Amino acid sequence: MHEVKEGWFEGFGGRYAPETLIKALDELWTNFNRLIQEENFLQEYNEYLKDYAGRPTPLYYARNLSNKIGGARIFLKREDLLHGGAHKINNALGQALLAKHMKKTRIIAETGAGQHGVATAMVAAVLGLKAEIYMGMDDMERQKPNVLRMKLLNAKVHPVDSGSRTLKDAINEAIRDWMANFETTHYLIGSVVGPHPYPTIVKYFQSIIGRETKDQCYKKIGKLPDYIIACVGGGSNAIGIFNDFLETDVKLVGVQAAGKGIETGFHAAPLISGSIGVLHGMKTYVLQDDFGQIKDTYSIAAGLDYPAVGPEHAFLKDKKRVEYVSVKDDEAIEAFELLSKTEGIIPALEPSHALAYAIKLAERLDKEKIIIVNLSGRGDKDIHSYMKFKGETYES
């Protein structure tokens, strides 16, 4: 049997793709495995990570925030300091180099919050590739600065007006483009989602976050932390920081977007209230109705506004290795304000969810305990959404 053994996380994942894409997925997997064995490729990648993206990122002790809470000590893995303002560039660089070595001349990507779109546009510019980004029209509205940044970076932004006009629909449109153009085009997926081999490839490029964190823990704190907390939309920043800690005793927590509250139905938390299904080529937890139609989602954070989740998270949930919780819009907003005021760091609304959970947790723990939050992106892009949430305008 011509069975794909890789790409399964004990029953989750797989490659539920239309026949047209199978060849492209096979080629990608073969080339990925070849290139990550090549010294030149890895050296090139690591140089870009260091000199272009700005790695390593600091592990910062948020003293003021910790003191204010008066419980456990909170450290921040500062992925927000990376070029472009988010962890997305780790993966974008890796895949764009992969694409270049595969002789692709064009890159397409989906984007929700716009951070992945910006990262893709940047790496395409520096590597001399053509970039086209699919973005839901609702997301274009709430993440306007990123749309402008992508355009400045010479990427073409395609507004997606189908379905819920958010991340899910942008992925649909990118897949459609790829089916027609995979001979010249690489689809640069921004999270640990999609058909095999994407979840594995994106994990590979994002797991630098966890490797660095582990190293910094030993050097700075002299031990591993008690908790690592990360937000989970598709789940790439979370897999990135969790991966090196899966075999340790560190408690891992993934935070999904509860939006206006799980009970209201306006949320984006498939790991909390979803069921197993197939979307975007993978078997995983999805938000669906009784007839297998994918539900619309809601979150103030565009980057978490997705009805499915990376298949490895589905596996880690069922294995009970990671605890998945959810945080509402208003709680995330509070954390967003608190970090800005106490530490002078404006976090993106996505990791503000992780931060909100960390704050609640820290209150219950003593000072000896250590919590690391993956601060996956900066919040400049979210000022508009924040003001809107507060009922204020730029002018007032």
Added chain:
Amino acid sequence: MKARKLFPSKSPVLICYIVPGYPSYDESLELTKMLIKGGVDAIEIGVPFSDPIADGKTIQRASYYALKNGINIIKVLEFAKSIRNDFDLPLYIMSYLNPILKFGMKNFAKRLSDISINGSIIVDLPIDYFDEWYNLSNEYELETVLLCSPSTDNLRIKLIDEKATGFIYLVSIYGITGIRETYPKYTYDFIRRIRNETNKPLVVGFGVSKALHAKSFIECGVNGVVMGSAILNFLEMHDKNSIDKILDLVKEIKESLLLAHKL
């Protein structure tokens, strides 16, 4: 009523794809009956899906409105049953995997068998994961249909050939559904390549919208064509003559198929 088999067929077949619930349930039912009376050889009944990644704008819109009209997989099966009550022509259900998974694969196979549906076509269930559906189809005496694309290599074609008991659905192009003027050369190379690899009935879909398309495919040795978006495009015009225009096109394509076959 017991279903007729689509193949073997003396002459090339025209299959029409319809979306129950678009423009409305009653209109789609009426359209289907008109198509059957107009001479189409089989109907592919689509299960509308919220995220139809292999479909172009036309089928996306039709699916969207059908879902808004309250269509779901259960109503699609009711629709199929009411067609089956009046006609014995071959009927297939075309769906993405997730609605079937939610319904339950075994339940779905049983239900198709109960209402004498010939079989089902599942867009995002590749041959690699086909065993479960293959076994259920055999158990419930359903035909299996698998898709092949220009990017499918000969090794996969061999596997597909082994598991396709109904016919092989050839995706004509790299890309998604939707009408087009002409086909690239690679489409014809692909069809000839598959024709050499298998004796199974071959049916071409994606973009078929002209008599000339049908003719050129028959000349490459296929056994039929599927038409979908072309029909939906006429419906979208909301013209009182839409049905007549659809039936004219059906007639034209049927004639072209028969003529090409005789040559």
